[in-house]
Amino acid sequence: MALYKTDMSPQKTAARALAYSRVQRRQFLTGKHIVIASRKCGDIRHLIDHGIKPSNIIACDVDYVARAMASRLGATLSPKNTIEETVRWAFQTYGKANIASINVDLCAGVEKGTEILADVFSTCEANKYKGAIFFTFFRPNRKGGMKGKDNIDYITTSVGIGDEYFAKNGLVFPYQSYTPNSVGSPMCMIAF
Ligand SMILES: C[S@@+](CC[C@H](N)C(=O)[O-])C[C@H]1O[C@@H](n2cnc3c(N)ncnc32)[C@H](O)[C@@H]1O
Numbered sequence: 001m002a003l004y005k006t007d008m009s010p011q012k013t014a015a016r017a018l019a020y021s022r023v024q025r026r027q028f029l030t031g032k033h034i035v036i037a038s039r040k041c042g043d044i045r046h047l048i049d050h051g052i053k054p055s056n057i058i059a060c061d062v063d064y065v066a067r068a069m070a071s072r073l074g075a076t077l078s079p080k081n082t083i084e085e086t087v088r089w090a091f092q093t094y095g096k097a098n099i100a101s102i103n104v105d106l107c108a109g110v111e112k113g114t115e116i117l118a119d120v121f122s123t124c125e126a127n128k129y130k131g132a133i134f135f136t137f138f139r140p141n142r143k144g145g146m147k148g149k150d151n152i153d154y155i156t157t158s159v160g161i162g163d164e165y166f167a168k169n170g171l172v173f174p175y176q177s178y179t180p181n182s183v184g185s186p187m188c189m190i191a192f
Contacts, residue, residue: 011173012187015173016189017046018171018173019189020047023191027192031100031101032057032090033052033056033100033102034060034078034086035047035060035075035103035105036061036106037060037066037070039065039066040069041059041069041073041075043105044073044075048073054074055075055076058090059076060085062082067081082116084116087102087124088123091123099124099192100192101190102126102189102190104116104186104187105187105188106187110155114158114159115158117155118160121161126159127165133189133191134170134173134188134191135152135186135188155186
């Protein structure tokens with residue numbers, strides 16, 4: 001498991017490795033992986049290091065510098081900048097069966113992030129698949145308000161995942177953000 005120089009958190013690296021390890025091997029190697037690039041391109045580097053052809057990585061980001069970095073690594077740039085639109089475009093272009101994973105690693109805050117996740121979930125009907133769903137956001141709010149478990153309950157309810165489904169397919173990876181003042185953001189990986 002490589003810890004990239006650009007990754008701020010070893011826990012994030014571990015969470016990512018665990019989540020991708022749950023994609024079925026054949027699907028992992030041949031399917032399309034949708035990621036939010038970021039300037040660090042951590043997910044893209046991880047996938048390339050694990051034998052994924054860069055052209056099978058569909059990258060988007062609202063930040064043009066991040067998109068340029070992803071392109072430099074050979075990833076397929078989505079014609080849409082947001083993850084919500086990219087998932088819609090990829091499902092229409094490649095078909096559901098050819099999507100191996102969707103990694104929604106946002107820095108948009110809990111409420112905005114959950115709204116985006118709900119959009120992604122409704123497009124791909126993620127809660128109807130047998131695949132695993134990883135929530136790696138679990139940052140307790142030290143200033144009061146919602147605790148980590150409350151956040152997970154809020155997110156799963158908002159994206160329409162029932163307790164029974166979550167108990168079977170969901171996994172929460174405790175991940176402490178290193179950003180001291182941030183309230184955190186959901187990080188969710190859907191492994192088909
Ligand atoms: C935490 S970083 C992603 C890190 C990346 N997964 C990695 O491993 O290197 C969050 C990124 O989300 C982007 N972003 C925020 N909202 C977005 C949206 N709705 N669609 C696409 N990108 C978004 C930001 O520009 C930022 O680059």
